[in-house]
Amino acid sequence: MFGSEKRNGKAVAAISTLIADGTTIRGDVRFVGGLHLEGVIDGSIAADGADSVLTLTGNGRVNGEVRVSNAVVNGTVNGDLFVSERLELVGGARIEGNVHYKILEMAAGAQVNGKMLYQSDAPRRLAAPETDAAAIAVDAITAEA
Numbered sequence: 001m002f003g004s005e006k007r008n009g010k011a012v013a014a015i016s017t018l019i020a021d022g023t024t025i026r027g028d029v030r031f032v033g034g035l036h037l038e039g040v041i042d043g044s045i046a047a048d049g050a051d052s053v054l055t056l057t058g059n060g061r062v063n064g065e066v067r068v069s070n071a072v073v074n075g076t077v078n079g080d081l082f083v084s085e086r087l088e089l090v091g092g093a094r095i096e097g098n099v100h101y102k103i104l105e106m107a108a109g110a111q112v113n114g115k116m117l118y119q120s121d122a123p124r125r126l127a128a129p130e131t132d133a134a135a136i137a138v139d140a141i142t143a144e145a
Contacts, residue, residue, distance in 0.1 A: 002122070002127075004107045004112070014033060014034055014054070014120040015033070015034035015035070015036045015053075016031070016032065016033035016034050016035070017031050017033070017034070017035045017036070017049045018035075018036045018038070019035070019037045019038060019039040019041070019060075020038050020039055021038040021039055021057075021059050021060075022025070022039060023038075023039035023040070024040040024041075024042065025040070025041045025042070025043065026037060026042045026043060027042075027043045028043040028044045028045070028046070028064070029041055029043060029044070029045045029046075030045075030046045030047070030048065030068075031045075031046075031047055031048070031052065032047070032048045032049050032052065033049070033051075033052060033053075034042070034052070034053045034055065035047070035052075035053070035054050035055070036055045036057070036069055037054065037055065037056050037057065037060040037062070037075070038057045038059050038060050039059075039060065039061075040060070040061045040062075040063070041044075041061070041062050041063070041064065041096075042063045042064065042084050043063070043064045044064040044065040044066070044067070044079070045062055045064065045066045045067070045068065046066075046067045046068070046071060047066075047067065047068040049069065050069050050084075050085070051069060051070070052068050052069045053068070053069070053070045053071065053072070054066065054068045054070070054071040054072070055068070055071075055072045056071070056073045056074060056075040056076075056077070056093075057074055057075055058074045058075055058092045059075060060075035060076070060077075061075055061077075061078070062073075062075040062076070062078065062079065063078045063079065064078075064079045065079045065080050065081075065082070065097075066079065066080070066081045066082065066083075066099045067082040068082070068083055068084075069083070069084050069085045070083065070086045071083050071086075071087050071088070072088045072090065073087070073088070073089050073090065073095070073110075074090035074091070074092045075092065075093070075094070075136075076093075076094040076095075077093075077094070077095045077096070077097065078096045078097065079096070079097045080097040080098045080099075080100070081095060081097060081098070081100065081101075081103045082100045083099075083100065083102070084102060084119070085102055085103060086102070086103040086105075086107070087099070087101040087102075087103065087104050088104075088105045088106075088107075089104070089105070089106040089107060089110035089112070090107050090110065091108060091109030091110055092109065092110070093106075093107075093110040093111065093112075094110075094111050095110075095111065095112045095113065095114060096113050096114065097113075097114045098114040098115045098116075098117060099112055099114060099115070099116050099117065100117045100119050101116070101117070101118065101119060102118070102119050102120075103122070104116075115139065
């Protein structure tokens with residue numbers, strides 16, 4: 001249970017922290033590695049490291065914002081969810097808030113009451129060439145005046 005796993009050929013962080021069913025934490029939680037949550041956190045969750053993983057079981061619940069690299073959610077999140085890499089929403093997932101993701105896998109039965117917002121790595125595209133040429137022409141006219 002606490003050993004490292006492989007998912008889709010990639011190593012996944014070993015579970016380093018377990019919050020058991022029946023446990024409630026009131027306050028913010030920050031972790032490194034893997035967090036397996038079966039209990040309740042009344043506060044935000046943040047992870048350090050690109051390989052961090054939050055596993056939220058069917059009984060698990062978070063009442064606050066979540067910011068992690070990877071997550072597998074089968075429980076309830078009442079707050080915005082920010083996942084910078086891979087997010088898996090299992091059939092029992094219940095999200096009341098916006099979901100920010102890069103890679104998403106969503107099973108039948110998962111529910112999201114909020115916006116699904118894709119986060120791309122690609123830089124934002126600059127204005128179209130016609131707009132750039134027009135801006136250059138306006139700058140040249142202004143400089144001559």
